[in-house]
Amino acid sequence: MKTKGILLASMLALSPIVAAEKSLQQQIDELSDRVDYNELQATLNKVKFGLDFNTSMNNFFVNNNGNSSTQANKWLMGLYLNMNADITKYAKFTGRLAMTKAFGDQSLMSSNSSMIPIDAGKYVGGGSAVYVERAYVDLFLGNYWALTVGRLPGTEGPGYNLRNGAARMSTYPALFANALGDGGVVTFKPYTNAALRVGFAKVYQPLYERENSGAGSIFSESGGYSQADMNLMFATFETPFLPKSAGKSLAMLSYAYVSNYSLPGVSIIEALDNIDGGSSLGLFLPPRSDGINLGDIAYTNLHLESYNLLGWGLNWFASFSWADTTKRENFFGPATSLSGSLIFDLASSYALHVGVRYDFGSHFKLGYEYFHGSKNWYGFSRVSANDPLNIRNTRGDVRDVYAIFQLDQFQFFRLSYTHLKRNYQTPDSPSAPVATDITTRNLSLAYILRLR
Template sequence: MQRTITRNLLAGLIASLFIPLGAQAADADLLKKIEAMAKEIEALRAQVQANQDANKQAIADVREVKEKVRKNEDRSLEKWLTVGGDYQFRIDSLAGETNAFTDVNATFANAQNQLQAAFFANPSPANAAALSGLMNFAQGIAGVQTYSQAQTFLGANAAMLGAIGGYAVTVPAYKPKNETLYSNRFGLDLNMKAAQDVSVTARLLMYKTFGASDEGALTNSGAAPFFADRVGVFDGTVGHIPSSSFLNVDRVYATWSNIAEQDIWFSVGRRPSTNGAPNHLRANTARPGTGGTPALLVDYAFDGMTVGWAPDIDALPGAYGKICYGRGYESGFSKALTNSLEDTDMLGISVVPIDTDPLRVWLQWNRGMSIFDAPKMASTYFGTTMPKTNLGDIDWYGAGALGTIKNVGRGKLNWFADAGMSVTHPNDNVSAQFGFQGLMTGAFFNPEAPSSKTGTAIYLGLRYDLPSKTKLGLEYNHGSKNWITFAPAAGDSWTSKVGTRGNVYEVYAIQELDAKPISSFMAKSFFRLGFQYYDFQYTGSNNWVGAPVKISDVNGQMMTTTPLSKAYNAYATFEVKF
């Protein structure tokens, strides 16, 4: 620009040689103006340059602020921590019908009390011999490990067995009931993103009855319990059976996903192995993702790990498979002078060939290895229980499907169908603490040679969802004589219904409140009313110790649990998901 101005000035000077002097005076004024304009232009140029420098600094400052904001957001709780949970108030009205039986625990207690009273009243040699004989008999029971040893022991103590019969405590048939059982359950869910593709998920759970800080309301406290999964609370059921106000760790596991930039994941910790599909329909929760196990086979709080892979196959949308491992009981150090217990472990393979909103299909195989005879429980009707022997292995096979059909009348129809099979593989061991019964074999003080038993079960259900946020459900399940599942943590009050040897019918209605969610888009509140009817055909539902007995044949036999023929449960809940 400067060159242009200079060139124009020279041209003007040359031209001025050929114009009159008056005109030259006018041109002098023009030159002054031009010089002034040149100075202004130079000043403007300097100002523009200064503005450009200032803008560059401002841009740099903005970038720095944005980077600081990004780093702060990355460190903020909302970026890496998600909090949710639920609250449930529940009221149950329970009723049942039993058959007459001889209470084993009460019988031995009665024999001990009477013999001690007789000895203290008259410490004669005969009374002393009777009391010491009972004590030696009890000690001898504890030393029996195998079926053959049990036969030998019973043969050598036939006289004592006959004598104990004289102290039998027979419980007549009666109709137990608990008209109002109130309970509170609170769950807190945490999901933490620790690093890229690495997260930790946790669920804390508290479940207690009104007016009590133990499980006595469901275990028939002070009398023989009704079912093996409701004898007491143990590691596999803590937080799922009403017990105390403690906030227990129900789940906590770390997950590494996107391994090798593939849809492969590894997860380890206290597993999401409870409340699996299709229980989400009745519970009114979201469909489980790739975690969890079918509820018909497993509902047990396991510690373990899993490796999964979800291949991208166009013909099989959502397909995935996984291998799971869990530990149900840790036996500790081996013993030098006695037979050592083995750890109880579970291995499973799950294949889901399709997982879409309209349809989900699953195939499952599990093996329970070195199954214990009783878990660790405190303050039960039998005192403090613990595993005393390993009874063998159990295989489970399952296949099922669930789906949604839209535009069925005014609403949509959710459905599911599941089938399972259990196959036992007993060893030669028997449970001394339960009268020499084996893995699905024998009766109290009547051992049976080990043999494999196969059981089957089906589980069917429908739920119809209306635009009014009303949901109506119907479920049915049946278990055969030798059916056994691994589901003590199920939320049913009487006993885990999917472990029933017989039939269970259930109807329920859910009504969600039409309230705007605040805590999250998944937040909701609802009421649920339901009714369960159990029709037991064989004893020992949810119990793998001892052989099942047809309910109609139960009439005074020695048993450790109270045999129920029918059970009823009307329930209502108010639940909040946040």
């Protein structure tokens, strides 16, 4: 009995210690949860968000081979959510979600200038769907090297920004490449403000074979899918070309090779049927669910730009591209002609795009742009809310004059008049030119909000 009493007394004496230990452990757990929460919040706070919003009223006046028509009071909207995050000292994330929409879901492009949707949001009336325009990580490998992986910044590059009242919005000149692509880029910076980039991107790659209800995939061993992959290999070198006292300047020399220019098999049939004059091309394509290759293209581009030249408020750019189709190919094999017409035209072409803007102080800016595309020109470009006519894909001449009324550093109105003259039909692919006489004029008033 005496022993049991001693044990009971010992247990009663230890109970406050046990309770204290439990309380201490509970406090430690709560503190750990708070630390985890704070670390999570700190990580999330690294992501900085920005917003671009664009809404415009457009009035289109079209003269198509002598037949005039008017499409007045047409509205467009573009919404872009920008994301940036400094993950570590050696890693940075950049992303952009986009949505473009024509009010009433109307596509404003006539049938002879519609775009085949090889990427999301390619139609002007893209609808309310939000898509990833860019999402990539920059990995800095020391002082001179960087690796970029993800959906690359290939849209609305230099050549877009003057008219849009923005700084350089992307890496590569818009006349060189203006499309979505997933891949990687290695950048070497030998000295300040100069860079050499070499990259690879997938622009179009079918995932499933519709005929078999998704039985096939890109991992199939059938061999048919690799034939429908569009690959973009490119290299660019950029450096300032004016002294710093003359203002900010940039020269870019770029080369790109697009192998296996591919389009969705179903879409191309529908698009060719809808092209004005398409029936006269004598083209017939059997149904293809996994896409179709049209050939290869090589682009060479020289882009020059300068801002606030000599402190005068003068900004300008000049961009020239030369393109060669190095192979022609259709459903039936290389160099095949159907009823005398080639799907992929084997010819050289070129395009020139120049622009100038003078800033009268900080609240009023006046600009002018001119574009010329040769008979066989095909621009690797896409439509946008800021460019509903996709002027960089014109086989003819475009003149555009605009005035920017800057309200503050975040928002402005833009009044513009665009005159587009097509000598040959705007191509849905690098196809043989079809002569036409179409003039499109657009009088537009846009409101743009930019928070970054």
